[in-house]
Amino acid sequence: MxxxxxxxxxxxxxxxxxxxxxxxxxxxxxxxxxxxxxxxxxxxxxxxxxxxxxxxxxxxxxxxxxxxxxxxxxxxxxxxxxxxxxxxxxxxxxxxxxxxxxxxxxxxxxxxxxxxxxxxxxxxxxxxxxxxxxxxxxxxxxxxxxxxxxxxxxxxxxxxxxxxxxxxxGFGTLGLPPVTEATLRDQQGRTPKEVNGWWRTLTPEQQEQAIRDFPELVGWLDGVPSSDRDTANRLVLTTRMNALRGEADAHARRLADLLINDPRNQLEIQRETQAMNAAQSQLDKLAEVDKALSGLGAKGLLLGVDGSGDGRVVIAVGDPDTARHTGVWVPGLGTTMAGNTVDNVKRMVTVNNAADQLTLADGDISTVYWLGYDAPDLNNFSVAGEGRSEQGGPSYLNFMEGVRATHDSGPSHLVAMGHSYGSTVVAEAALTGRLPVDDIMVQGSPGMHTDSASHLMADPRHVWAGSAGNDPVSETSNVTKYTQFVPIVGPFIGNAYDDGHDISPHEPEFGANQYTVDTSGHTHYWEPNSESVKNQGRILAGQYSRASTVHGSPPPDVVP
Missing domain, CATH: 1.20.1260 (Ferritin)
Structure with missing residues (x-):
């Protein structure tokens, strides 16, 4: 010694x-x-x-x-x-x-x-x-x-x-062992902070090998840096789209051959038609993601993609690993990969632009579109209950812990955001007491499974809710007059909806800040240049004193 x-x-x-x-x-x-x-x-x-x-x-x-x-x-x-x-x-x-x-x-x-x-x-x-x-x-x-x-x-x-x-x-030409599939799967049971620590121990070549050989695993692994997840998920997207094009074309050729040479074989014609349509449907979903990314250019990062079912996708506008202010937004009722990705990413661009005008430098803002759960539908009972949010909450929590773990040195202001049923996913994560955010901001929320903002954040001044005056979803006891027109089960859905989600967070007794909304209805909170989207930008940038409110007590501004 x-x-x-x-x-x-x-x-x-x-x-x-x-x-x-x-x-x-x-x-x-x-x-x-x-x-x-x-x-x-x-x-x-x-x-x-x-x-x-x-x-x-x-x-x-x-x-x-x-x-x-x-x-x-x-x-x-x-x-x-x-x-x-x-x-x-x-x-x-x-x-x-x-x-x-x-x-x-x-x-x-x-x-x-x-x-x-x-x-x-x-x-x-x-x-x-x-x-x-x-x-x-x-x-x-x-x-x-x-x-x-x-x-x-x-x-x-x-x-x-x-x-x-x-x-x-190993500090030379000695090769190090490759990362195995078993090693990557073992990381799925660890915290994002632990995953990040493990990833940092790998050499760049080992990281490249893991991305190349197991992109589906790396792409969804919270704790892996955003740039590496983007590389993995774009590889998944390209590979899967090419495979689906090949499948659809092969079934189309087989179908054409049957129609010409064996038109009486209706069973086989039906099978080929269904297979062709299924492949094309999967391709259409992924094409929507590809289109959204193309519109973002270098500013877009693909942090998760899965075309199965209604689809799951996570797209960042700006890099959350380097941004000073990051907001992660969860969409709500009826959201699917094929039907909403482009429009919802545009919403994140609008909020990003509104916040970016208030910051000191380019790249200070990142807004993330997080469809990492199976959003509910109005034509079944899922929208009325808490099941979908209880399933989505842990995944959202893990993702947010990953954002914290991968952020580079320097201050980071992290905001949980949710619209409609998406606000209940945020709530389920927050009610664990472990959601690592500085603010919670929602729009058109039906309720957040609690009757008090203090159950979501230790300081309820950091909980924000916006509600358009004629939004049927966030009217605490009024959704039944809209669901009653759904055949047979409509009234039941409406009553269960009101009972299951608790008081809407914009109500004064909830204890949150209600920021001013000047838009109309349930889906227009992101109209460019509206006071609604400006307020979202102000809150995301930590400029609370500049946000116009209906009621509440905003906290001190975040130091730029």
């Missing part, structure tokens, strides 16, 4: 150690960024230059270079982290030592930091035995502090030595 003295601990410059840690961490991040760029630009090399000795040599050299650069990242990171921990540990021990020495001096003892001794003055009005016990106690505490400092010093030195450039440690 390293020899550490009181003088060394008194004099150590912990800030200098911290600066060295920052240097290693900057180098690690630089290697990571450079390696990711190298992987991106060389990803298609084997496809555009597939054959010949030169192509083989280029592919081999590219692979070796990617491995060497990728394998250099973890050791640099580990050295930086070790130095950072060492600086923090010594700073704490140094403070304890200085405080203890000051206390001893204040009680009349002399502390020699060079020799590590404590002595009493010639005359003390205390029994010699008690003085000796006090001296022994101080010396023992000093020795304990020095032992911790020496242990930290030794462990840091070891971390540096084992991570210096050496091919046998």
């Amino acid at each position: 390293s020899v550490v003295t009181l003088r060394m601990l008194f004099d150590v410059d912990t800030a200098a150690i911290g600066r060295r840690a920052d240097g290693w961490l900057r180098m690690a991040n630089g290697i990571d960024d450079a390696c990711e760029q190298l992987i991106r630009v060389s990803r298609d090399l084997e496809h555009v230059w597939p054959d010949g000795p030169a192509a083989e040599a280029a592919a081999a050299r590219s692979h070796a270079l990617r491995s060497e650069a990728s394998n250099a990242y973890p050791p640099c990171r580990r050295i930086g982290d070790a130095l950072r921990l060492h600086a923090d540990t010594l700073r704490g021990l140094q403070g304890r030592l200085q405080g203890l020495a000051a206390e001893a001096s204040g009680r009349g003892f002399s502390v020699d930091v060079t020799t590590g001794t404590v002595t009493a003055p010639a005359r003390m009005f205390t029994e010699p035995q008690i003085v000796a016990q006090q001296i022994s106690a101080y010396v023992n505490e000093f020795q304990a502090i020095l032992a911790q400092a020496a242990e930290s010093d030794a462990s840091t030195a070891n971390a540096i030595s084992v991570n210096l450039p050496d091919a046998t440690t």
Whole structure:
């Protein structure tokens, strides 16, 4: 173990150690960024230059270079982290030592930091035995502090030595094991913070391999950075769309052949027709996602996509990992991938633009469209009950914890947003007491499964609700006059709806802020330049004092 003295601990410059840690961490991040760029630009090399000795040599050299650069990242990171921990540990021990020495001096003892001794003055009005016990106690505490400092010093030195450039440690050309499907599935049971910590231990090449081999798993894994999820999900989207086009075309050709050569085979014609339509229906849903992403350009990130059933999709407008203010919006009644994706993403663009006008720099805002649950329908009982929101709440909570886990260093203002039944999904996540948000903002909410904003946020001033005057959904006891026209089950749905979702959050007795809405009906809260969307932008940007309200008590603004 390293020899550490009181003088060394008194004099150590912990800030200098911290600066060295920052240097290693900057180098690690630089290697990571450079390696990711190298992987991106060389990803298609084997496809555009597939054959010949030169192509083989280029592919081999590219692979070796990617491995060497990728394998250099973890050791640099580990050295930086070790130095950072060492600086923090010594700073704490140094403070304890200085405080203890000051206390001893204040009680009349002399502390020699060079020799590590404590002595009493010639005359003390205390029994010699008690003085000796006090001296022994101080010396023992000093020795304990020095032992911790020496242990930290030794462990840091070891971390540096084992991570210096050496091919046998992986800091070179030595290949590291690939990420397996079992390893990825194991991550699904961990918290997003734990997933993020694991992902950061992988080299860029291991991350690339996981994305390439298991994009469906990486794409939905909360805790994986947004840019990596986007890469994985776009691969899923492209691959699945190409496969569905092939399926639809194959069934169409088979159907055409039957109609010409075997028109009496109606059973087979029916089967091929159904198969063709099913493939085309799946393709149409994914095409809606592709269209929404195309409209966003470089600002769009695909954070989840699944075409089964009514479909699930998560699209970000702006990067939530770097944005200063992020809002994650849950849609409501009747939302499907095929029918609503483009329009709902446009709503997120409108809110994004409204908030962006209030921030200091471009990229300060991210708005996320989260259809990560099966939204209810009006033509069955699902809209009346809490089942769909109880199913969606845990997934939304996990996603929000992932947004927190992957955010880069710096302040982050996170807002949970929901419309209509989507507000009940937000509520189910908030009622756990673990939703890691700074504000909750809803529109057209039928109720949030509680009668008090204080059950959603510790400070109810951070709960916001908007309701158009003629919105049938957010009229607390009035939805029955709209559902009564649904044949047979309409009145039952209406009564269950009112009973199941509790008081609407814009009502004064709920205790939230009701922000001003100047739009009409249930689906127009995002009209461009409306006071409704301006208020949503103000709340998202943390400019609470600028939001116009009907009632409530807004909190202090978020510091820009």
